[in-house]
Amino acid sequence: MRFTSLHGALLAVALLAGCGGDDDDDDAGVGGNREGCGDPGSHSVELAAYSCQCEPGYSWCSDALDDFNCCATDEPDHDTGGDDPGPSETCDADSLERLVCVSDPEDPEHPGGSTIWACNGERWVLAANYSTFVCLAESFPFAYGCAPGLDQPQFLCGFGPGTSCDPAQYPSVCTKEDIIDACVWGRRTVDRCARLCAELDAFGAGHTGGACAQPDPDAPATCVCD
Numbered sequence: 001m002r003f004t005s006l007h008g009a010l011l012a013v014a015l016l017a018g019c020g021g022d023d024d025d026d027d028a029g030v031g032g033n034r035e036g037c038g039d040p041g042s043h044s045v046e047l048a049a050y051s052c053q054c055e056p057g058y059s060w061c062s063d064a065l066d067d068f069n070c071c072a073t074d075e076p077d078h079d080t081g082g083d084d085p086g087p088s089e090t091c092d093a094d095s096l097e098r099l100v101c102v103s104d105p106e107d108p109e110h111p112g113g114s115t116i117w118a119c120n121g122e123r124w125v126l127a128a129n130y131s132t133f134v135c136l137a138e139s140f141p142f143a144y145g146c147a148p149g150l151d152q153p154q155f156l157c158g159f160g161p162g163t164s165c166d167p168a169q170y171p172s173v174c175t176k177e178d179i180i181d182a183c184v185w186g187r188r189t190v191d192r193c194a195r196l197c198a199e200l201d202a203f204g205a206g207h208t209g210g211a212c213a214q215p216d217p218d219a220p221a222t223c224v225c226d
Contacts, residue, residue, distance in 0.1 A: 162187050
Protein backbone atom coordinates (compact mmCIF):
# COMPACT_ATOMS: atom_id res chain seq x y z
CA MET A 1 0.00 0.00 0.00
CA ARG A 2 1.37 3.40 -0.93
CA PHE A 3 0.45 6.84 0.32
CA THR A 4 1.65 9.15 -2.44
CA SER A 5 1.16 12.29 -0.35
CA LEU A 6 3.78 11.15 2.16
CA HIS A 7 7.42 12.15 1.81
CA GLY A 8 8.73 8.86 0.39
CA ALA A 9 7.24 5.48 1.24
CA LEU A 10 5.67 4.95 4.63
CA LEU A 11 8.10 2.75 6.57
CA ALA A 12 7.12 -0.70 7.84
CA VAL A 13 7.10 0.68 11.38
CA ALA A 14 3.55 0.09 12.66
CA LEU A 15 2.74 -2.41 9.90
CA LEU A 16 3.42 -5.23 12.33
CA ALA A 17 2.71 -3.34 15.55
CA GLY A 18 0.00 -3.98 18.05
CA CYS A 19 -1.44 -7.24 16.69
CA GLY A 20 -0.43 -10.84 17.22
CA GLY A 21 -1.57 -13.55 14.82
CA ASP A 22 0.39 -16.71 15.48
CA ASP A 23 -2.46 -18.86 16.77
CA ASP A 24 -3.70 -21.45 14.27
CA ASP A 25 -7.25 -22.07 15.55
CA ASP A 26 -9.40 -21.73 12.43
CA ASP A 27 -12.56 -21.47 14.55
CA ALA A 28 -11.28 -18.13 15.83
CA GLY A 29 -10.51 -16.95 12.32
CA VAL A 30 -6.77 -17.50 12.60
CA GLY A 31 -4.65 -18.84 9.78
CA GLY A 32 -6.47 -20.48 6.88
CA ASN A 33 -5.87 -20.89 3.16
CA ARG A 34 -6.00 -17.71 1.06
CA GLU A 35 -6.17 -19.58 -2.27
CA GLY A 36 -8.49 -17.64 -4.54
CA CYS A 37 -7.59 -14.20 -3.24
CA GLY A 38 -6.82 -11.93 -6.19
CA ASP A 39 -8.42 -14.18 -8.81
CA PRO A 40 -9.71 -12.30 -11.91
CA GLY A 41 -13.20 -11.00 -11.29
CA SER A 42 -13.03 -11.56 -7.52
CA HIS A 43 -12.31 -7.87 -6.82
CA SER A 44 -10.04 -9.02 -3.97
CA VAL A 45 -6.39 -8.09 -3.55
CA GLU A 46 -3.62 -10.06 -1.84
CA LEU A 47 -1.63 -7.67 0.36
CA ALA A 48 0.82 -10.17 1.82
CA ALA A 49 1.00 -13.83 2.71
CA TYR A 50 -2.32 -14.82 4.28
CA SER A 51 -3.63 -11.27 3.89
CA CYS A 52 -6.48 -10.37 1.55
CA GLN A 53 -8.81 -7.41 1.22
CA CYS A 54 -11.51 -6.17 -1.13
CA GLU A 55 -10.86 -3.45 -3.69
CA PRO A 56 -12.21 0.03 -2.81
CA GLY A 57 -15.98 0.11 -3.25
CA TYR A 58 -16.35 -3.62 -2.63
CA SER A 59 -16.97 -5.79 0.43
CA TRP A 60 -17.03 -9.54 1.05
CA CYS A 61 -19.94 -11.25 -0.75
CA SER A 62 -20.35 -13.74 2.11
CA ASP A 63 -19.29 -14.29 5.70
CA ALA A 64 -17.33 -17.45 4.82
CA LEU A 65 -13.70 -16.99 5.81
CA ASP A 66 -12.50 -18.92 2.73
CA ASP A 67 -14.61 -16.98 0.19
CA PHE A 68 -12.61 -14.16 -1.38
CA ASN A 69 -15.20 -12.85 -3.82
CA CYS A 70 -16.07 -9.19 -3.26
CA CYS A 71 -19.32 -7.50 -4.25
CA ALA A 72 -19.95 -3.82 -4.98
CA THR A 73 -21.30 -1.98 -1.97
CA ASP A 74 -22.51 1.46 -1.02
CA GLU A 75 -21.65 0.96 2.65
CA PRO A 76 -19.21 3.52 4.12
CA ASP A 77 -15.63 2.45 4.71
CA HIS A 78 -14.66 1.93 8.34
CA ASP A 79 -11.44 3.96 8.18
CA THR A 80 -11.96 6.82 5.75
CA GLY A 81 -11.59 9.72 8.13
CA GLY A 82 -14.60 11.84 7.16
CA ASP A 83 -14.15 15.48 8.21
CA ASP A 84 -11.74 14.72 11.04
CA PRO A 85 -9.27 17.66 11.28
CA GLY A 86 -6.38 15.41 12.23
CA PRO A 87 -4.00 15.30 15.20
CA SER A 88 -3.31 18.31 17.36
CA GLU A 89 0.37 17.37 17.70
CA THR A 90 3.04 19.25 15.76
CA CYS A 91 4.08 17.80 12.41
CA ASP A 92 7.57 18.85 11.31
CA ALA A 93 10.78 17.32 9.97
CA ASP A 94 11.49 15.72 13.34
CA SER A 95 8.11 13.94 13.20
CA LEU A 96 8.51 12.61 9.67
CA GLU A 97 6.49 9.40 9.16
CA ARG A 98 5.12 9.45 12.67
CA LEU A 99 1.73 7.76 12.95
CA VAL A 100 -1.03 9.02 15.25
CA CYS A 101 -4.44 7.55 16.02
CA VAL A 102 -7.25 10.06 16.41
CA SER A 103 -10.38 8.84 18.19
CA ASP A 104 -13.85 9.92 17.17
CA PRO A 105 -14.53 12.95 19.42
CA GLU A 106 -18.24 12.10 19.54
CA ASP A 107 -17.64 8.46 20.51
CA PRO A 108 -14.04 8.03 21.75
CA GLU A 109 -14.70 4.54 23.15
CA HIS A 110 -15.71 3.15 19.75
CA PRO A 111 -12.60 2.35 17.63
CA GLY A 112 -14.67 2.12 14.45
CA GLY A 113 -14.67 5.92 14.22
CA SER A 114 -10.92 6.25 14.73
CA THR A 115 -8.49 7.38 12.03
CA ILE A 116 -4.76 7.03 11.40
CA TRP A 117 -2.71 10.06 10.35
CA ALA A 118 0.89 10.22 9.14
CA CYS A 119 3.26 13.19 9.27
CA ASN A 120 4.95 13.92 5.93
CA GLY A 121 7.38 16.35 7.52
CA GLU A 122 5.12 19.36 6.95
CA ARG A 123 1.52 18.40 7.67
CA TRP A 124 -0.67 15.51 8.80
CA VAL A 125 -1.98 13.27 6.02
CA LEU A 126 -4.95 10.94 6.49
CA ALA A 127 -3.83 7.33 5.99
CA ALA A 128 -7.23 5.92 5.08
CA ASN A 129 -7.72 2.19 5.76
CA TYR A 130 -4.32 1.94 7.45
CA SER A 131 -5.67 0.05 10.47
CA THR A 132 -7.26 -2.47 8.12
CA PHE A 133 -4.02 -2.85 6.16
CA VAL A 134 -1.99 -3.48 9.32
CA CYS A 135 -4.38 -6.15 10.55
CA LEU A 136 -4.62 -7.87 7.18
CA ALA A 137 -0.82 -7.95 6.97
CA GLU A 138 -0.83 -9.76 10.31
CA SER A 139 -3.34 -12.34 8.99
CA PHE A 140 -6.30 -10.92 10.87
CA PRO A 141 -9.52 -10.79 8.81
CA PHE A 142 -10.40 -7.20 9.76
CA ALA A 143 -9.68 -4.19 11.95
CA TYR A 144 -11.98 -2.55 14.47
CA GLY A 145 -9.83 0.57 14.24
CA CYS A 146 -7.05 1.99 16.37
CA ALA A 147 -6.39 3.40 19.82
CA PRO A 148 -3.91 6.15 20.74
CA GLY A 149 -0.59 4.99 22.16
CA LEU A 150 2.44 6.61 23.74
CA ASP A 151 4.92 5.91 20.95
CA GLN A 152 2.67 4.62 18.19
CA PRO A 153 -1.00 3.69 17.75
CA GLN A 154 -2.44 0.41 18.94
CA PHE A 155 -4.12 -1.39 16.06
CA LEU A 156 -7.22 -3.28 17.19
CA CYS A 157 -7.55 -6.39 15.03
CA GLY A 158 -10.41 -8.87 15.01
CA PHE A 159 -11.18 -12.49 14.16
CA GLY A 160 -14.38 -13.45 12.38
CA PRO A 161 -16.32 -12.15 9.37
CA GLY A 162 -16.03 -8.51 10.51
CA THR A 163 -19.35 -7.56 8.93
CA SER A 164 -21.30 -4.62 10.34
CA CYS A 165 -23.77 -5.48 13.10
CA ASP A 166 -25.88 -4.00 15.86
CA PRO A 167 -24.85 -5.19 19.36
CA ALA A 168 -28.42 -4.72 20.60
CA GLN A 169 -29.82 -7.05 17.96
CA TYR A 170 -27.10 -9.61 17.31
CA PRO A 171 -27.74 -12.96 19.10
CA SER A 172 -24.36 -13.67 20.74
CA VAL A 173 -23.54 -17.35 21.31
CA CYS A 174 -20.69 -19.33 22.87
CA THR A 175 -18.85 -21.71 20.57
CA LYS A 176 -16.31 -24.22 21.86
CA GLU A 177 -15.78 -23.13 25.46
CA ASP A 178 -13.91 -19.82 25.39
CA ILE A 179 -14.92 -18.59 21.92
CA ILE A 180 -17.81 -16.19 21.45
CA ASP A 181 -19.67 -15.22 18.27
CA ALA A 182 -20.83 -11.70 19.04
CA CYS A 183 -21.12 -8.13 17.83
CA VAL A 184 -18.10 -6.26 19.22
CA TRP A 185 -17.63 -2.56 18.47
CA GLY A 186 -20.14 -2.88 15.62
CA ARG A 187 -18.34 -5.74 13.85
CA ARG A 188 -19.30 -9.42 13.89
CA THR A 189 -16.57 -11.16 15.88
CA VAL A 190 -15.67 -14.81 16.44
CA ASP A 191 -12.88 -14.76 18.99
CA ARG A 192 -11.71 -15.92 22.41
CA CYS A 193 -13.14 -14.01 25.33
CA ALA A 194 -9.69 -14.17 26.94
CA ARG A 195 -8.26 -12.15 24.08
CA LEU A 196 -11.18 -9.71 23.91
CA CYS A 197 -10.93 -9.09 27.65
CA ALA A 198 -7.17 -9.00 28.22
CA GLU A 199 -5.64 -7.87 24.92
CA LEU A 200 -8.27 -5.62 23.35
CA ASP A 201 -9.93 -4.29 26.53
CA ALA A 202 -13.22 -4.70 24.68
CA PHE A 203 -15.08 -4.88 28.00
CA GLY A 204 -13.02 -2.39 29.97
CA ALA A 205 -9.40 -2.09 30.99
CA GLY A 206 -7.55 -4.03 33.67
CA HIS A 207 -8.60 -7.60 32.85
CA THR A 208 -6.17 -10.52 32.58
CA GLY A 209 -8.48 -13.08 31.02
CA GLY A 210 -12.05 -14.11 30.46
CA ALA A 211 -14.46 -16.84 29.42
CA CYS A 212 -17.66 -17.12 27.44
CA ALA A 213 -20.82 -17.62 29.47
CA GLN A 214 -24.35 -18.44 28.37
CA PRO A 215 -26.23 -19.88 31.37
CA ASP A 216 -29.57 -19.44 29.62
CA PRO A 217 -29.66 -20.86 26.06
CA ASP A 218 -32.42 -18.39 25.22
CA ALA A 219 -30.36 -15.39 26.34
CA PRO A 220 -27.34 -13.83 24.58
CA ALA A 221 -23.88 -15.09 25.52
CA THR A 222 -21.44 -12.74 27.22
CA CYS A 223 -17.72 -12.56 27.95
CA VAL A 224 -17.07 -12.72 31.69
CA CYS A 225 -13.73 -10.98 32.23
CA ASP A 226 -11.42 -11.44 35.19
